[in-house]
Amino acid sequence: GAGVSQSPSNKVTEKGKDVELRCDPISGHTALYWYRQRLGQGLEFLIYFQGNSAPDKSGLPSDRFSAERTGESVSTLTIQRTQQEDSAVYLCASSLSGGEPDTQYFGPGTRLTVL
Amino acid sequence: AQKITQTQPGMFVQEKEAVTLDCTYDTSDPSYGLFWYKQPSSGEMIFLIYQGSYDQQNATEGRYSLNFQKARKSANLVISASQLGDSAMYFCAMRENDYKLSFGAGTTVTVRA
Numbered sequence: 001g002a003g004v005s006q007s008p009s010n011k012v013t014e015k016g017k018d019v020e021l022r023c024d025p026i027s028g029h030t031a032l033y034w035y036r037q038r039l040g041q042g043l044e045f046l047i048y049f050q051g052n053s054a055p056d057k058s059g060l061p062s063d064r065f066s067a068e069r070t071g072e073s074v075s076t077l078t079i080q081r082t083q084q085e086d087s088a089v090y091l092c093a094s095s096l097s098g099g100e101p102d103t104q105y106f107g108p109g110t111r112l113t114v115l
Numbered sequence: 116a117q118k119i120t121q122t123q124p125g126m127f128v129q130e131k132e133a134v135t136l137d138c139t140y141d142t143s144d145p146s147y148g149l150f151w152y153k154q155p156s157s158g159e160m161i162f163l164i165y166q167g168s169y170d171q172q173n174a175t176e177g178r179y180s181l182n183f184q185k186a187r188k189s190a191n192l193v194i195s196a197s198q199l200g201d202s203a204m205y206f207c208a209m210r211e212n213d214y215k216l217s218f219g220a221g222t223t224v225t226v227r228a
Contacts, residue, residue, distance in 0.1 A: 031214065042119075042206055042218035043160075050214070059215070089158060097214070100167055101148050104216060106160035 002026065004107035006092050012113045013082055021077045021110045025094030032075050033093045033104060034067060043091060049075060050097055082114045118142065119207050121219035128197045129227050135182070136192040136222045138207030147211045149190040151181065154204040154221070163205075166190055194224075202226045 005024045013019050025032050031050050035043040045059040049069040060066070064082075069075040079086055089111050093104040120139045128134040140149065151163045166174045166181045174181040182191040194201055204223050208216040 033214075033216075035216075040221075042220050043208075043216070045215040045217075048214055056213075056215075091160060093160075095214075101150075101165040102210075102214070103150070103162050103165060105162060106152075108157070108159045111158070 004092055004094050004105055006090075006107040006110050008110060009108060010111045010113075012115065014115050015084060016081055018078065018080045019082055019112065021079075021090050021112070023075045023077070023092030023107060025073070025075070025092070026105060029094035029096055029105075030072050031095045031097035031102075031104075032069055033095075034075070034077050035091045035093065036061075037089045037091060037109070039088070046077070046090075079112075082112075084114050087112055087114045118217040119209055119219035121207055121222050123222045124220075125223040125225070127225050127227055128194075128201075130199060131196055133193060133195045134197055134224060136194070136205050136207075136224070138190045138192065138219060140188050140190060140207075140209050142188075142209065142211050144211045147209055149181070149183070150208045150210070150216065151179070151190075151192045152206045152208060153201075154206060156203070160206070164192065197224075197226045199226050199228060 007022045034046040037043045047067045048056040064080045067077045089109040091109045093106045095104045147168045149166045153161045164176045164179045178195045180193045204221045206221045207219045
């Protein structure tokens with residue numbers, strides 16, 4: 001079946017502009033996660049959605065970052081007034097969220113470059 | 116405090132040989148899960164193997180096996196019979212009581228022909 005998809009694959013923007021990143025999870029997966037990966041580093045958790053529950057936004061680095069999810073489908077991550085330190089790969093993952101191991105499956109990521 | 120530590124930034128291995136990637140973790144939760152992911156140069160994260168904290172046996176998936184030493188808090192990945200396609204970055208990750216994964220800094224593996 002289809003995996004997690006993300007768009008765009010690459011985004012170059014100017015400092016101060018807003019950007020929107022999109023994630024389509026695996027069909028039937030109720031949990032959705034966003035992570036950020038800076039160059040040469042591991043992944044940092046940003047936000048988690050589970051069904052209709054309130055999202056866990058504890059990993060969002062600033063109030064310039066926000067995310068939405070429509071039901072159990074598409075999610076968008078929005079970064080307002082982008083800064084150069086926002087340059088990174090943004091990875092989305094989804095999982096079934098039912099019992100162990102609840103493996104997270106990742107999309108190909110969006111590479112964001114802020115000039 | 117660092118939850119996942121991968122001390123090997125890079126490793127070289129000869130084709131057809133085995134390689135062990137180190138991972139140590141830090142948690143006080145009795146229930147946790149350990150994951151290994153592979154990230155080729157294309158950037159996608161590919162799930163390889165999982166070990167639950169209560170699992171009695173070491174996990175195995177094809178050429179991948181996990182050497183789980185609970186008392187030492189280590190979960191080393193062993194790749195047997197290395198192939199050129201194994202060249203990639205490998206990440207160890209842990210999930211504790213919640214759902215977030217905490218990742219290590221990764222180890223780059225280069226397989227030589």
